[in-house]
Amino acid sequence: MVELLSATERQDALQNLPGWSEISDRAAIGRSFVFKDFSEAFGFMTRVALAAEKADHHPDWRNVYKTVDVVLTTHDAGGVTARDIALAKAIDAIARPFRAA
Numbered sequence: 855m856v857e858l859l860s861a862t863e864r865q866d867a868l869q870n871l872p873g874w875s876e877i878s879d880r881a882a883i884g885r886s887f888v889f890k891d892f893s894e895a896f897g898f899m900t901r902v903a904l905a906a907e908k909a910d911h912h913p914d915w916r917n918v919y920k921t922v923d924v925v926l927t928t929h930d931a932g933g934v935t936a937r938d939i940a941l942a943k944a945i946d947a948i949a950r951p952f953r954a955a
């Protein structure tokens with residue numbers, strides 16, 4: 855069973871995740887990504903989906919045109935865990951080569 859991160863652990867982790875922030879009312883962390891167009895946004899989502907499936911840890915996300923809003927929480931633990939931090943880092947690595955808006 856993966857353990858919830860403490861408030862201090864969450865804040866420390868977010869120090870190394872620029873662009874990500876706590877979504878307190880959802881016991882989650884989140885970040886919005888804006889891409890050049892829908893094709894880039896969906897290409898990003900496709901790669902994240904494969905990484906999420908490999909990690910067996912899946913985002914709660916929303917896509918409108920070239921924007922992808924990503925929310926991460928660990929449902930099995932009821933809040934933010936190391937799995938969310940790891941997936942956020944993987945998502946940032948996937949986003950890096952894409953062209954921004």
Ligand SMILES: C[C@H](O)[C@H](O)[C@H]1CNC2=NC(N)=NC(=O)C2=N1
Nearest residue numbers: 910911912913927928929930931
């Ligand atoms: C059975 C399966 O391993 C679990 O339901 C996984 C699937 N993906 C998951 N994703 C997220 N974000 N949190 C979970 O607790 C979780 N659990």
